[in-house]
Amino acid sequence: MGELQENLKVALVGNPNSGKSSLFNILTGLRQSVSNFPGVTVDKKVGSAILSDKSKVTLIDLPGLYSLHPNSRDEKLVVNILTDQKGEYFPDLVIYVADATNLERHLLLATQIVDLKIPMIFVLNMIDILEEKNQKIEPEYLSKYLDVPVIQISGRKSKNIDTLKSLIKDYQTKGSADFLSSKQLYAIPKTLEGLTFDIAQNLNVKNPYLSKIFSHHFDWLNHFSEDEKEKINSIATxxxxxxxxxxxxxxxxxxxxxxxxxRKVVTRExxxxxxxxxxxxxxxxxxxxxxxxxxxxxxFVFQAIYSWSEAPMDWIEQFFAFSGNAVRNIMPEGWYTDLIVDGIIAGLGGILIFIPQITILFLLISILEETGYMxxxxxxxxxxxxxFGLNGRSIVSLVSSGACAIPAIMATRTISSWKERLNTILVSPLISCSARIPVYAVLIAFVVPKDQTFGIFNLQGLAFMGLYLLGIAGALAAALVxxxxxxxxxxxxxxxxxxxxxxxxIWKNAILNVKEKVTTFIVEAGKVILVISILLWFLASYGPSSAMKQAELSAIEHIETNNLTEIEGENYLAGKKIEASFAGHLGKFIEPAIKPLGFDWKIGIALITSFAAREVFVGTMATIYSVGSADDEATVSARMAAEINPQTGEKVYNPATSLSLLIFYVFAMQCMSTLAVVRRETNSWKWPAIQFFFMGAMAYFGSLITYQLLS
Amino acid sequence: MEGKSVFDLEVGEIGYVKTFNNLDCACKLLTLGILPKSKVKVVRKSPFGDAIYLQLDGHKIAIRNSEGKAILIED
Known part of the structure; x- marks a missing residue:
């Protein structure tokens, strides 16, 4: 060959826990992105590795698997990729990563891939652990057996990474010859020769081992047409x-x-x-x-979320209050200034303030996974x-649901029983996710006094944990049903x-992981919140013109007859205006249905917008109360605390209403993204629909009982 | 009687795998490194007594009691 191969596709393959993903992070650094493989929600991690001469190769990190005879969906995806020579992701070169401390078991898949005739570099990872124990490593036995280059590295200590890079470079310049084994490591038994011959003839497959894999797995390999499947099926029969x-x-x-x-390569102790x-x-x-x-x-995790995040949350809050005021001072008065300050800044500030709590949660969960605790x-x-009709692996999903139901639902793919997996998918969103943190944080303050402690525990932290426990109990009860x-x-x-x-x-892994998840949260949630904040600002600022005018006139009359001060008057007017606005009409429309739960029409507006995503609640509150108030300094919660029910003269956010609202958010299915993922994972609208209604019913009746008991 | 299985081992006891009595289970156990002649040691039972923590040569795995019953060991 001799010519430089551009756009070389290199895939990292190996068993779970082989250190594959750390190696991927070392090779690509920040030049990586995560998306989904088309049609399936399997993380596709693609990056570019820069070699010694600054040339780049594309690196794909495939999910870990043990064998080409797989069990779970993630594993099947890898088999699909590695057996589809015309496929988009079929690699030019495989970097096979094996744990040298447990070599034997990591060899099964390697020998299978060698037999697929895909060029390979075999990487003995974690040699630092063997060296610490003074264990001898003799890789030449392995390179002779597999007939591909074998190198020793340590991902943890970043050792010999340059050697690996220069081997990739060799492939790029010299071609595949040195990396392609001339051996057939598994001799197809005589009894199967007729079968592999027929498949080779009918489907034009040259490699007998590939024919064998096809006869095992044709029914789920997605690069076959129905016609081809039928052919293989009849041959197999x-x-x-x-x-x-x-x-x-x-x-x-x-x-x-x-x-x-x-046993020759690494002498066992x-x-x-x-x-x-x-x-x-x-x-x-x-x-x-x-x-x-x-x-x-x-x-500990929940205490940490509460206590470690206090200071950074204060800074973010001050920053947004400052920005809002600054914009108001600089820009001339007008509808566009209102839009920026009351719509965009208030809405975004309401959500960005929760970055510290979400970061801590994601960080701690990713540490639990990295260390092997899970x-x-x-x-x-x-x-x-x-x-409860679940699987041990469901615990990983249930715990990750504490961060976000979407990765949790994707993690159910390791559960091989469809019933257990489906059950886990259905109940995982009942575990309180990070998007509920903003709602809980704002509302808990109305139920539990701040700064009060119970022994060493922060009382609000305990209440927070109580809500999580309620979510867990709800999830288990639903699972049992x-x-x-x-x-x-x-x-x-x-x-x-x-x-x-x-x-x-490995801190680098944990930090990259957290960074990626928090960024996704901000971008995804941010998009929705921005659109909804602007829409809400419009709906809350404008209304049917006759109704708006009517409201203004009667408010002015009220202010004059009652001799209100200027600020009282402005607030009263703003309140009357929002009531007459489009948003007000919308909230009033659903008020009869939610009144038994203790909610008024303003909460009704927030409930409607929250069906896009829960975290929108706080943004909505910020927008509604900013529009409805002359005062720009106070925070959302301060404004909510001051809200008075005009009919009863009592505070709107009394403990009964606040707790009822909390219960609603614990149970309700308010996340479009989760429903979309459930549809994709279950391949039908039936399950997301069932999920939406059973969670909705739990929320409505849970709140109803709470409010009726407390008020 | 099919003979003793991994499930019959006491905590701390060591056995050598003879064969499997469930092909489907066997396929999965093989990929996890449990093979005929493998040495297995029962390290402990799970808190609710429903799963077994096994030490193999060089690594550890957890299996259910029912899966342990599928692994027959030498007498």
């Missing part, structure tokens, strides 16, 4: 192909071949002393201490989860999970 037995035979035969090689992981696990997964620690960690939680709670109500067969239910070594979190 003709040869009486036993799918499961042949998977077993292949796996066993491969292990028998590479087992001795693996016999009678390894008990490791730090063992010691930690004897406490963390202890029968009694384990669950207690789990709840202690959760309690799989221990899966082990401890699998049995309990099964009682679905366990019996869902008429779906519960097959393919497994635990079988690896418990990786505990590792200190």
């Amino acid at each position: 003709k040869h009486e192909f036993d799918n499961i037995k042949n998977q077993l035979d292949e796996t066993m035969s491969r292990y028998n071949e590479f087992g001795p090689i693996a 016999t009678n390894a002393p008990s490791t730090i992981t063992d010691k930690i696990d004897s406490i963390i997964t202890h029968r009694i201490l384990g669950p207690i620690l789990f709840f202690a960690i959760m309690l 799989s221990r939680a899966v082990f401890m709670f699998d049995g309990l989860m099964q009682k 679905f366990k019996y109500a869902l008429k779906v067969e519960n097959d393919n239910s497994y635990l079988m999970i690896e418990l990786p070594q505990y590792k200190p979190p």
Whole structure:
């Protein structure tokens, strides 16, 4: 070849916990982006790696898998990509990442990919751990066996990364010859030769192992037409192909071949002393201490969200108050200044203030995942989860739902039973997500006094935790109902999970992860909030002209007869105007339905807009009360606190109404993005519709009971 | 009787895998590194006694009791 290959596509492949994603972060740094593979919500992480001579290659981080005979949806996607030679993502070169400390098991997939005849660099990762133990590594046995280049690196210590880059460079300049194994590591058994021959003939496949993979998995491989599937099916039937037995035979035969090689490459310690992981696990997964620690960690997370975020939240609040005033002082008076100050700045400020809390939550959850704690939680709670019709892996989704239901619902793909997975998808959004934080934070202040403590705990923090517990209880109760109500067969239910070594979190990974999620939150939520804030500002500022005029006249009359001061008068007028506006009409329209819950028409407006996304609540409140008030200094919560019900003369946000509203937000399905993801994951509108209505019913009746009991 | 399975092992006891009595389970167990002749040690049971924490050569996995019953061990 000799010529430089532009746009080289390099894929990172390996088992889960091989350190693949850290290597991806090291190679691409910040030059990476995350999106979805077309048609499926599997994270597609693509970046560019810069080689020694400044040339770039495209790097794709594929989801981790153990074998080309996969179980879960993420794994199937990888098999789809690696067996579709004409596909958009088919790699020119695979960087296979293996954990050198546990080489044997990581070799299965590597030998399968070698047999697919895809050029490969085999990376022995985590050699720093072996070196610390003075263990000898002899990679030449492996490179001889696989017939591809093998290099030793340490992702954690960024060791030998340059060697890896120069190997990629070699591929770019010299071509694939050195990277393509001449070996067939698994000899197709004689009994299958007729089958692979027929498939090779009919579908023009040259590689017999690829033909074998096709006969195993054609029914879900998406690069086949129905016609081709039918062909393979009839060939398989003709040869009486036993799918499961042949998977077993292949796996066993491969292990028998590479087992001795693996033991030559890394000499195993016999009678390894008990490791730090063992010691930690004897406490963390202890029968009694384990669950207690789990709840202690959760309690710590919620306390941290509250107490660590106070100072930065104050700064952001001051910044937006300052900006609003500055704009008002600089710009001439007029509708556009009102729009910027009352619509945009008030709306955005209302949401951006929650960045500190959301960042802390995402950071702590990503640390729990990085260290390996989450799989221990899966082990401890699998049995309990099964009682609720869920799977141990559901705990990962339920905990991540505390950040956002969308990644949580995507995480259910590791659950192989469709019934357990569907149940997890349906109930996960009941766990309070970060978008509820703004709503809770504003409303808790009206129920629980600030700065009060109960022992070492902040009382508001405890109330916050109470709402989370309510969400969890709601989710489990709903799951229990679905366990019996869902008429779906519960097959393919497994635990079988690896418990990786505990590792200190790699801060770079954690920070990149948090940065990506917080940015997505701000951009996605920001877009919705901006549009809704502007729309609301319009709806709250304008109305049917006759009604607006009428309201103004009667308000002026009222002010004159009651001799109100200037500020009182302005507030009264503004209040009357918003009542006559379009938004006011909308809120009044739904008021009869929500009155039994203790809500007035202003809350009604917020409820309507919140169906786009919950966090819009605070923005809506900010817009409504800014428009309705002459005072620009006070914060949203201060304005809400001052709100008086004109009929009863009592505060609108009394404990009963505030608690009822909180309960509503705990249960209601107010997130369009989640519904969209549920549709995509379940491939039907039926499940998001069911989810919307059962959560809506829980919210309405929950609030109704709360308000009627308290008032 | 099919003989002793991983489920029958006491906490702390070691066994050697003989075979599997459920093909579907076997496929998945193999990819996780549980093979005939593998050494398995039951490290502990889960808090509610429904799952088993296993130490294999070089790594650890968790399986359900029912999955443990599918792994038959040498007497």
